[in-house]
Amino acid sequence: MTQPSACAPAFARRPLCLALCLAMAGLPFAVSAQQADAPDTDNASPAGATQLDTIVVTAQKREQQVSEVPIAITAYSGDFLDRQGITTLGGLAGFVPGLQVQEQSPNNPGYVIRGITSDSGEANVQPRISMFQDGVSISRSRGASVELFDMERVEVLRGPQGTLFGRAAQVGAVHLIQNKARDENSGQLEIGVGSDSQRLASGYVNASIAPEALFARVAVFHEERDGSIDNAAGGTLNGKDTTAVRASLGMLVGEASRIDLIANYQKDSPPGTAFISGTIPNRQGSTSPYADAELNRGDELGLDRKVRGLTALGSFWLGGNWTLDSISGWRSFDSHEEFDADGSRLKAMEFAEIAQGDQWSQEFRFSFDNGDNFAGFFGASYFHEDGSQYVPFSTDERSLLALLSQDATFRDQIGALLGGIPFPAIPLFDANGDPFTSYALPGGLHTLLNSDHREAFANYGTTKAWDVFVDGTWRVTPALELSAGLRATWEEQTAGYQGFAGNAPTLFNGLGAGAPAPLAGNNIINSATDGRLQRTENFDAVVGRIAARYEFSPTLSGYATASRGRRPNVIDVTPQGSEVLPAEIVNSYEIGLKGGTAGGRLAYDMSAYWYDYSDFQTQIPNPTGGTPFLIPTNGGNATAKGIEASITGELADGLVLFANYAWTHARFDDRDDDGNPQLYAGHRFRLTPDHSAALGLDWRVPMGSNSFYLRPSYTWKSRVYFEDENTPGLEQGAYGLLSLRMGMTLDNGRWDIGLWGTNLTDEEYLIDAGNTGRQFGTPTFIAGQPRAYGITAKVRF
Template identity: 50%
Template sequence: MRRPARLAVAIHASLLMLALPAVAQDAPAGETTPATIDTIVVTAQKREQQVQEVPIAISAYSGDFLENFGATDLTDIGNLVPGLEILEQSPNNPGFVIRGITSDSGEAFSPPRVSVFQDGVSISRARGAVVQPFDLERVEVLRGPQGTLFGRGAQVGAVHFVQNKAFQGHESSFTLGAGSDQYRKMSGVVNTPITDALAARLAIYHESNEGFVENLAGGRLNGKDTTALRLGFGLDIDDGKRVDVIFNHQKDTPPGTAFRTPVLPTRAGSTDLFDYTADLNRGEQLGLDRTVNGLTILGEFRINDSWSLSTITGWREFASLEQFDADGSQLNALEFAEDVEGDQVSQEFRFNYDGGGAFRGFAGFSYYDEDGFQRVPFMTDERQLAALLSPALSAGVGAATGGLIQLPIVSPLNPNLTPFLGYTAFPALGIPGIPLGFPLPLSASYGEEYTNFGSAKAWDVFADGTWSVNDRLELTLGLRGTHEKLRSGYEALNYGGFSALGQVLPAAPTTIAFPNMLFQPVARTYAEDSYSSAVGRAVASYLFSDTLTGYASVSRGRRPDVIEFALGEDGTPNEVPAEILVSYELGLKGTAFGDTLAYDVAVFNYDYSNFQAQVLNPNGLGTITANGGNASATGAELSMILRATDGLRAFFNYGYIDATFDERDDDGNEQTLAGNRFRLTPEHSASAGLDWQFSVGDGKVGYLRPSWNWRSQVYFEDQNQPGIEQAGYALVDVRAGVIFGGGKWELGAFVKNATDKEYLIDGGNTGQNFGLPTFIVGAPRTWGLEFTGRF
């Protein structure tokens, strides 16, 4: 499973793409007259603005654009935004990367670096952050510290999903799809008025596929099975007053993740990662069962001509249980599960002022309360795990007979391959009180587990205002103060034998379990503390001409303090101070060639202090959080979008990133990872796409939408180990179809990874802690057909 980002210093560049608006479905054939760029309205600064007016590095995508280019999961969105990477091992285990900084920890006490929002409500916890992007008004992706606008945790950026709301009108649509790997899709939307003031909107979405990896132990892997439902009500009380109530439900039950090691062959004798097979224990028992529920209440109340009140009330809960095989092989050595639950409530009141004069802004206060835990059970056959960890592994484990791996222990003290292994075979796991060479009975089924707990209560006050000095110059100043109370907990248990994860059985009287194999037993213990902090921003925006705007900003971001209990230790908490980021940014936004081309350029510099690094735990398994001192990052971003005619639009992005660790710390000592690049951060990235519509006769409109996404080589771990990496590769997707019946009907087809490129989406993972790194392959070529009706 993916681990948090390590100590990092980034020099980063990427391209930023503006929203590509939806293409009119009745575009005339052969149209050659230039057309101006359509605009998209965003609320990144808590007021409606055209995206080109916002003095922030921001990408905004309409829901129609996402549908047109087949963005059916978060990874697709990440592929469209330079500087943003979104990787999914499963819906339970995403990784968000903005400007080289990764946010992917599942620990209950670990605050995320990248904030994810849904209609203004934080959904940032990694195990609950993956939401199905369907029936969206738009997605806003903001880079740089956004704490003033979005609150605690939005240290390096924010991803904001804005859902379609119920309105006073009739609208309905459906889409049915089928394709390779038993791909099935069904979605639908109905919007209808109930009274003159009340409207309702129901949106449903289901997508599934059996998975593109065959598990030789049974079942399929790397598939999808997601069902999402949204029910919203919109109440227009009177002029300037409105309340929206939105309920979201999502259920994910995909098959397991295909962790695969090239070291140990499958029962078919293969070590080829790209034969799209695996041989993982527990077969069809592997997989995820995840439920996410949320209730959001949005209020907009006009007080008078100058003042209004905005309220955001949020409640959310998620629960997931994921079973995974971390050794990536037939070995019954690293059998894990992850059981996670979390719930939260939040409330924000914001008073907005715009009297039509030189000043406008907002001020308010908010409350946030979350609580959760992460339980990680572990099961092993000690004989097989000991062989895996033993120096004698190379002498025998992995030998094959009839295509099957031989699992008994090979030890100098046990030449007959008995299930007993001498203490000399694993000196690194020394057992106090057992003399050298003592033959220790090893259990065929042994289990341990640990649980971490986390809760946070935060109270915020904030204000942000913009003053128009003249017709060209605007100055913005924002400040947010936070007081928070954090509580962390930890517990570790070990038991004798059990037959399956979660089903603990008494150990046999003759079994002597290998004591404290991974997790030192610790009775449940807690630690807590309170902190106060402030973040802010100052922005100057200047209108050079009717087609060119520039801005300069300085902002302060913060990742909250961490109170952590480390695996293998005695229950003493590790307290790490808050990570502080100061960002300096310059940007230009403009249009050219008669408003047919829009572009966006930004350059930035980051200065970090108390960088919260992930380092190897010196006293146990995995990593711990440590104060990595100071770090810095610089970079640049650019985007372009072209509307050549009403029927032809295009976008192009290119990015360059140089993100490395500092050579030395503040004391002049050489750092362990000196010169290494950040994980999951390519030096070069690019994406491009076309949306071409044309007449095919009889009132029918055809379309062709190819897209291309390229990333250069990346390391999956900050150690930059050779082999734990992915060489540069490009993916090509194509969508094509025909719209007929006056826009009422649409028949389309798509191909993803049209060139059938072989690539990895992750490497290292839990197995790397045991010297057995595992890899997850990306999907091969897939295809599908979809039929849509609109009424």
């Protein structure tokens, strides 16, 4: 595993030094609340002290400054995303304390907030983190990864947000707010090229069809690049090919009402993911995840995913202090991803995943705000979702048996079935380096091996949910505000599973009832079922929050919150039966400070929290050895605690610094409620570094009607484990990534020509380890992106 570069800043190697240095310098920690989006920002005067904390958010369903919200929230404007060249949530994650993003492909993202990961692709498992796009949930993993182009802002809320954002916001929510049609005629076009044959084109056109009445906007995005890892079987791996289109229509109704209609479409067709075996060497003898790959099927590997969405937003003034908001959403996705799970030229584990999902939702919210001592809302919503995940599997049983025979326990099991005859460790490759398939076995068992075995399994999920909610904030005194909210949920969940029979008898069936694999039908990895197995259950729950906020001065406020979060129950259906896992509950307690100092030249935020989990939902390898490969299980109790801090400061005219740091101590408890040792006692939560930090500068030098800009940034994280088992070797050591953007704006900001580079030190790091291959004794590893660079040109009109 890689370690930080020797030339990395001291705080990167010792992250607590950052906090100490800032404190000793007299600088408070601060939230990275960037300036609101505005035209011609690159030519605007440098970020002034009074502008550092002016972004407006709607986390509490009304417009507020970040500093007025008693929640740990990080908000970035679309302007900040453009300045940093951020088009994905993964690119933004380094600038948000407590947020981690892992993306094997657009079809398989993992989002982590304060130690809790939401990444399951199974249709019957509910997400833990709510992803919203203009108020509509996009939380389902296979449809959640969307490009951040032509954005108004992104809000990341940490801590349980069930009252504000719904049933799945157990430990946080991410809200993507897209630019809507405006009453103006404007546009923008950006093109670029870069390493790995990268091509970029994006832009928008906005038109005022009927001034002060009807507006339209169309935005497009396209980026493609070859993969960073060559594949000997053809093509490259770990690349990108994404096209997205958005069309919106805005209408003003009466004096103070508005309707927005938004259509989104995104298509992803990247090359395959480089799952590289850590035990099976390539022809050069390497098992490095950074070496050339030898994955079967070449250019056939990869993803074909389409995501579609229609949203209708209505905000209607009812008179007086009342407003009615309506959010209607329809969304669907379908994806087909081909991958080589053994990570080698063996045709042992050839998989695909075909997933689809459809949902629609409706929310009505009545809001009251008297502009003085009370603001709040109440409402109701309905959500319906139906999805499936179908997984075909094919193998050359000759290679699969050879691979499994590398394990001594497996050989002993087979030998016992053969009446004590020793079973050999079969060579994987012949003298030419090709898969060895011409071997003979005792008793002529090799004649039972199928060179083209095929089978499949699938899971299904349907959810219907009804919510009612209420939330309000009461200003008790000019300095003290109290907030409280409740959300009640009624759910009907149906989960299903089906195993599909293989195409021929296998050796594993021929060995009899003691063979180390499921034996029903003609299958190796799963038991074929008589049609679909399913189970339907009804659940209900109540979650809520209480919060207090106190203004110590016009530039300093503090808050304290107590809240309850819930991950819905899981219905687990397998060929062996079904069970219902209880809902995962977290009780959260948090305090924080927000404000500004130094005459408004600094904006800051600091929070500390404690989470107490019960019935923690995790996954373990299926003890039957079949499918699903990983099954949900109750991990018992767990605790997470942490500190997060952010700062944005104008060090000099035109020179703005932003930095953040997070300490996350998330562990499974040693014992359950009955005093019994727990499965993962003392283990760290997966994908969760104990320490993470980011540091960046935005330096702009005016030159008449032109300006020069320089924007370096550095993100760092400590060691992470990729599974809750904390298996040694399936981890990534601490590392940091250095990026830089620099260029010129011309003609009062109309033109922008820039150079960019990411991972400039060419750090080698992993984004995942273990994967499906781990279940077959050959864990695979996925490398992160190496150094990349390019040039862009942008024009506004």
